[in-house]
Every structure is written in structure tokens, then in C-alpha cells.
Amino acid sequence: MPLSALLRTRAIDAHDPPDGLSRSLSLFSLTMLGVGATIGTGIFFTMAEAVPKAGPAVLLAFLLAAITAGLTALCYAELAAAVPGSGSAYSFSYATLGEFPAFIVAACLILEYALAGSATAIGWSAYLNNFLTNAFGITIPDALRSPMLVAGKDGLEIHTGHFNLPPVILVALCGVLLIRGVKSSTFANDMLVLVKLAVLVFFVAVAFTGFKADHFTPFFNAAGMAGVTAAAGTVFFSFIGLDTVATAGSEARDPRRDVSRGILLALTIVTVAYMLVAITAIGAQAAGKFAGQEAGLAVILQNVTGKTWPAIVLSAGAVISVFSVTLVSIYGQTRILYAISRDGLVPPLFQAVNPRTRTPINNTVIVCVLVGIVAGLVDSGYLWDMVSMGTLVAFMFVSLAVPVLRARQQREGGAAPTGFRLPFGPYFVPGLSVAACLYIISDLSPATYKVFSVWMALAVIAYFIYGVRHSALNKG
Numbered sequence: 416m417p418l419s420a421l422l423r424t425r426a427i428d429a430h431d432p433p434d435g436l437s438r439s440l441s442l443f444s445l446t447m448l449g450v451g452a453t454i455g456t457g458i459f460f461t462m463a464e465a466v467p468k469a470g471p472a473v474l475l476a477f478l479l480a481a482i483t484a485g486l487t488a489l490c491y492a493e494l495a496a497a498v499p500g501s502g503s504a505y506s507f508s509y510a511t512l513g514e515f516p517a518f519i520v521a522a523c524l525i526l527e528y529a530l531a532g533s534a535t536a537i538g539w540s541a542y543l544n545n546f547l548t549n550a551f552g553i554t555i556p557d558a559l560r561s562p563m564l565v566a567g568k569d570g571l572e573i574h575t576g577h578f579n580l581p582p583v584i585l586v587a588l589c590g591v592l593l594i595r596g597v598k599s600s601t602f603a604n605d606m607l608v609l610v611k612l613a614v615l616v617f618f619v620a621v622a623f624t625g626f627k628a629d630h631f632t633p634f635f636n637a638a639g640m641a642g643v644t645a646a647a648g649t650v651f652f653s654f655i656g657l658d659t660v661a662t663a664g665s666e667a668r669d670p671r672r673d674v675s676r677g678i679l680l681a682l683t684i685v686t687v688a689y690m691l692v693a694i695t696a697i698g699a700q701a702a703g704k705f706a707g708q709e710a711g712l713a714v715i716l717q718n719v720t721g722k723t724w725p726a727i728v729l730s731a732g733a734v735i736s737v738f739s740v741t742l743v744s745i746y747g748q749t750r751i752l753y754a755i756s757r758d759g760l761v762p763p764l765f766q767a768v769n770p771r772t773r774t775p776i777n778n779t780v781i782v783c784v785l786v787g788i789v790a791g792l793v794d795s796g797y798l799w800d801m802v803s804m805g806t807l808v809a810f811m812f813v814s815l816a817v818p819v820l821r822a823r824q825q826r827e828g829g830a831a832p833t834g835f836r837l838p839f840g841p842y843f844v845p846g847l848s849v850a851a852c853l854y855i856i857s858d859l860s861p862a863t864y865k866v867f868s869v870w871m872a873l874a875v876i877a878y879f880i881y882g883v884r885h886s887a888l889n890k891g
Contacts (some may be wrong), residue, residue: 420514420883421513421514421515421883422512422513422514422515422516423513423514423886423888424509424510424511424512424513424514424823425506425509425510425758425888440667440668440673441668441673442669442672442673442676442677442680443605444605445660445667445673445674445676445677445681446660446676446677446680446681446684447605447608448659448660448677448681448743448746449659449660449677449678449680449681449682449685450608450612450681450684450685451607451608451611451659451739451740451742451743453654453681453685453740454608454611454612454615454684454685454688454689454740458615458688458689458692458693458712459538459542459711459712459733459737460534460535460538460541460795461649461650461799462693462696462705462708462711462712463705463706463707463708463709463711464649464796464799465646465649465650466646466697466702466705466706467702467705467706468638468642468645468646468649469635469636469638469642469643469645469646470633470634470635470636470638470642470702471630471631471632471633471634471635471697471702472634472635472636472640472642472643472646473643473646473650473693473697473702474690474693474694474697475643475647476643476644476646476647476649476650477647477650477689477690477693478690479643479644479647479851479854479855480647480650480651480654480855481654481682481685481686481689481690482851483647483651483654483807483810483848483851483852483854483855484651484654484682484810485682485686486814486844486845486847486848486851487810487813487814487848487852488678488679488682489679489837489844489848490813490814490816490817490837490844490845490848491503491504491507491660491661491675491678491813492674492675492676492678492679492835492837493675493817493820493835493836493837494507494511494661494813494816494817494820495507495660495661495674495675495678495835496672496674496675496835497510497820497824498510498820503524503659503660503661503747503751504520504523504524504661504809504810504812504813505517505520505521505524505751505754505755506754507661507812507813507816507820508520508812508813508816509758510816510820511816511819511820511823512812512815512816512819514760514882514883514886514888515878515883516812518755518760518874518878518882519812519871519874519875520808520809520812520813521751521754521755521760521874522870522871522873522874523805523806523808523809523812524747524748524751524805524809525748525751525752526801526802526804526805526867526870527802527805527806527809528744528745528747528748528751529748529782529785529786529789530789530798530801530802530805531740531744531798531802532586532589532741532744532745532748532782532786532790533582533586533786533787533789533790533793533795533798534790534795534798534799534802535737535740535741535744536581536582536583536585536586536741536786536787536790537562537579537582537790537794537795537798538737538795539581539582539585539733539734539737539738539741540555540560540579540581540582540585541560541709542713542730542733542734542737543555543581543730543734544560544581544709545709545713545714545726545730546713546727546730546731546733546734549713549717549723549726549727549730550727550730550731555580555581557577558576558577558578559578559579559580559581560579560580560581561574561577561579562574562577562578562579562791562792562793562794563575563577563578563792563793564792564793564794564797565794566794566796566797578791578792579790579791579792580791582787582790582791583787583790583791585738585741585790586741586745586783586786586787586790587783587787588738589738589741589742589745589783590745590779590780590782590783592742593742593745593746593749593774593779594769594772594774594776594779594780595772595774607735607736607738607739607742608736608739610732610735610736611732611735611736611737611739612688613732614728614729614732614733614736615688615691615692617725617728617729617732618692618695618696618712618715618716618729619691619692619695621716621719621720621725622695622696622698622699622712622715622716622719623695623698623699624719624720625698625699625715625718625719625720626695626698626699627698627699628698630697630698630699630700630701630702631697631698636702641858644854644855644857644858645858645859647855647858648800648803648804648807648855648856648858648859649799649800649803650803651803651806651807651855654682654685654806659743659744659746659747660674660677660678660681661674661678675835692712696711696712696715699715699718699719700715700718712729712733713725713726713727713729713730713733714726716729744786745779745782745783745786748782748786749775749778749779749782752765752775752778752782753765753766753775753778756778757887758886758887758888759882759885759886759887759888759889760878760881760882760885760886761877761881761882762881764777764778764781765777765778765781766778800859800860800863801863801866801867803855803859804856804859804863804864804867805867807852807855807856808852808856810848810852811848811849811852811853813848814844814845814846814848814849814852815845815849817837817841817844817845818841818842818845820841821841822841
């Protein structure tokens, strides 16, 4: 296999075929896609995972993750203006680094979106149970809201007879909505995101009444900065909304302008919301109480006020709004597979678009079945760091693509590129982005590295068995 075949690239300005997906997304909808894929994931669920690792210094973990995501967001913005097709990091890599690196990025994105959809659906189940218990005195039986494969103190535990049913129902509902069409899906997402923001404002206002400054002392726990880095790796996956905006390039009305703006607007909204909620949550509850806490934000409000109605409001808002996180994660997964299939690197089944709804129905059904199985059987503790690993690796490829893009644009000449351009040249911001990603990756668990290595090995095998022979570029 000649090296030139592995590094062959698509045209920089290659658009998707004219008979593909419908271009119906405005700047507002693109921004809400980004916000919908991020706000809720890191705040509603991962505080119970991240705070025990870093203590009150989890605030630095969110800030570190936000800075890393911000550096990468700038790289995304320039690439989105130059490469307007669908596929986000995958398409950017295909147009700059080459086919094989792009396929590796695609494998990272598939891992990222599939496990993110499963993890958020699992977290949704805890808030649903909290809402039903407080509002109606109904508790979902433990066997129907806990997984079979559980991360215990001594490693993997198998709880036979257990199946987490609520997340599977949520994934099925998301699938039905996505099959109906992208306009219906994004309208629902817009409304759900607005509900989510209102709920988080409600949480900040109520939790602040129980704010105690001594909860921030000592600021670092025994792990010190290593704990901060480990926590940053856990919460980082919640910033995949940036990539989700870019996956919608084929359905944006003006992808060269609106995708880059949507990415930066979504990042700003998300970072402000995360920091406000994290500060008030730790101010209202000592760091030692977060470990193993289900529906944590609702419990905090109940403890602060001594009443159940704030917890009911919070849980109801989470049940409604976290729907959008799972919805957008599954949406991103299907669009990544659509883009890869369009290029011939996976079977054509994934690019078949229904002529009436203009959505990839077969693709959506397959993704929902797989996401639902993982959500029903696997403990979310196994998923958070894996999502972060896939996200961080994809982000590094995006950052590396910027200087390659600039060099190719200069080599090919023509009119001066339009749209967003990185400040300080093509190396400074991408270099910082790669360094920040490597810093966070360095403290992920050994188990995460092992599983990720196996996944990458399977991706390489799939590429050489199928992708390289069926690539659409072979036709050229």
C-alpha cells in the first residue's frame, strides 16, 4: 500500500452532494445544537465523578477544560470556514492530513458520540427516578434502573437480572424524533435548551442561599493538581458540543459564516453556565458529599431548602432538558457516519437518505440500537473518561490540521481565503491546543488507555480491510 494512498486528500472546498441533507439550520439553531450537546452533561451528571478527584479545585478543572476547548474552538472556526461539508473533525482532517488520519479521527468521533449518548441517557435515569419519587412517591425498581456491568471497588461486577430501562426508552424517543427530520429535531432542541438554561438559573439562585465560603477550604484535596487534571479529563467530554456544531455543516444555511460563529457562541454560553453552577454547588454542599450522589443538583436544593419542591422543579427540568444532550449526541453520531459513508470508507447503508424526511433513517436506527444497548447494560463510570479520550484525540487532529490547511491554501494559490482566521499565525494557537490536550490526556486512567488502544486497533483493521479499497477517491 503506497503512502500516497493513505495520505490522499479531498478538495478543500468540497461540498456534500446536492441530493443529500437539507440545508435548514440558522446561526441560532447551530448555537443551540452546541449548547444542547454540552450544558447538562458536565453539570447535571459529572460533578459526582469529578469533585471526589479534585475537591473544590474542580473549578480549575472546568476552567482548564474550557481553555483547552476554547483553543480548539478557534481552530474549528477557521477550518469550518474553509471546509464547509459535513463531518467536522473528520472532514477537516480528510481535506488536510489525509485519508488514513481522517479515518482515525472518525473512529475517535464514533467512540465519542456513541458513549456520550449512552452516558447522558444513564444520568437522565437518575433524575427521572428522583422526580418520580419526590413528586408522586413512585420509585423505579432497582433492577430496572441499574446496569448489569458495574464498576465496583474491586473491579468489574456483573449484576445478573439488572437492566437500566429508562435510558433505553430515552434513546428510542430521540431516534423517533431524528427520523422525523432535522427541522423537527432542532426546533425541539432549541426549546429544550432554553428550558435547561432556565433550570440552571433557578439552581444558581436557590443554591446561593445556602452558600458557605468554608466549603472551599482546603481548596486542593490530597491529590493536588494531579486531581485537577484527572477531573478535567472526566468533565472534558461535555465540551463535544463544539464538534457537534461542525457536524451540521451540510445542513447549515451558510456554513462558511455560521458554523464558526455558532462554535464560539456555544463555547461562551457553556463556559459561563458551567462556572456559575459549579461555584454555587460547591458553596452549598461540602466536597466530600458529592461522591456517589445520584441526581446531585436536585439533592443539593432539597438539602439547602429543607423542602422537596425545589428538587422536583430541578429534576423535572433535568428530565426535560437532558433529552437534548442525548438527542444531539445521537445526531452527531449519525452525521459522522453519513460523512464517512459518503466517502466510501464504511458501507453505503449509512448514507442512504429517506427522500421524504431527508434523514438517514437506517443509519439512525443502527446508532440508536447500539447506544441503547450500552446505556442499558453498562455503568456510566466506564464511559466518561473514554468519551474524553476520543474527544481530546480528535481535537488534537483538528489543531494539527490548521497549519497544513494554511500551507495548502498558499501552495494552491487563488483568491485569498475568506472567513475566520486564527490570530498570531497558524502555529501558536494550534500548538497551545495540542499541548493542553496532551496535558489532560496524561492523567486519564490506565484502563482508559487499554480500551482506547483496542478500539484504535479495530479501526486500523477496518480501514485496511474495507475502507482503503472502497474509498471514493479510488474512482479518481
